Amino acid sequence: MAKQTGYVKAxxxxxxxxNFYYDQLWGYLVRMLPGVDSKRFWKDPAFEGSRRSAQRFGTGNIMSSIIYRFVPTKRRYRHLFIQVRTIAIVGLKQGMAKGDVFTALYSFLSEQKRISLNLEQFMLxxxxxxxxxEAxxxxxxKEKVKKVKNRLDITVTAPLTAEDTEYFQLYMEDYDWKIKFEGDFPSDYQVPIFLLKHAV
Structure with missing residues (x-):
């Protein structure tokens, strides 16, 4: 993480x-946000285990939702779906066939007296x-469109130089930004007019 220096902080x-941010201990800092973009996640061999885990989670979630429809609303409780989903994911991780996972889910819900199906109906x-x-x-x-965050709050604690003013005027148009002036400024200092629409 790099430290922001000077009289313009963001x-x-x-x-x-x-990411520009303020830390109480270190002051104003800037860093690249951690994480992996989705293209790399789905293509890089280093994430093979994570992809399998995500696939199991998705499949287990769908399996749970299919069988959970047969749990009457009055028999549901807060963590029941989470328990059902966990059983499905664990079963898939152990390599169980999908039919066996559904059977395990039915057995759990039947033991809990939560499901409205009897064994014969379930087998049908x-x-x-x-x-x-499978369907x-x-x-x-759906391809998720990631919104690019382009929002900055800028604090200026000393008069801007001509170079600073030019930078704000020419290179900040792609961002949503606000600027505020704090501190002691000379009485004859004039804020550039174009900055007024961004002033807080």
Whole structure:
């Protein structure tokens, strides 16, 4: 992390990954935000385990939602779906067949006296559960458009130089930014007019 020096300080994020912030101990700092972009996550071999885990989570979530429909509303409680999803994910991680995972979910809900299906009804519906799961897994996923954060709050504690003023005028148009002037300024100091629309 780099320290912000000078009389112009900023807080906020620009270009999606450059973060300006204030730390009580260290003052004003700037850093690149940690994390991996989605293209690298889905292509890089280093993330193979994470991709498998994400796939199990997605499949377990869908399986849980399919069988959870048969739990009457009055028999649901706050953490029941989370328990059902956890059982599904653990079963998939252990390499169980999808039909066996559905059976384990049914057994759990049946033992808890939460599901409205009896065993015979469940066995009749099991094939349709598996078909629905396959269909939902094949649904095209919507491409998430990541919003690039371009918001800055700028604090100026001394008069701006001509170079600073030129920079604000020419290079800040892509960002949503606000500026405030704090501290002692000469009585004859004039804030450049174009900055007034950004002043707080």
């Amino acid at each position: 807080t906020g994020t620009v270009d999606g990954d450059t 519906l099991l094939a349709s559960f598996e078909k629905e799961l 939902r897994l094949k649904e095209p996923k």
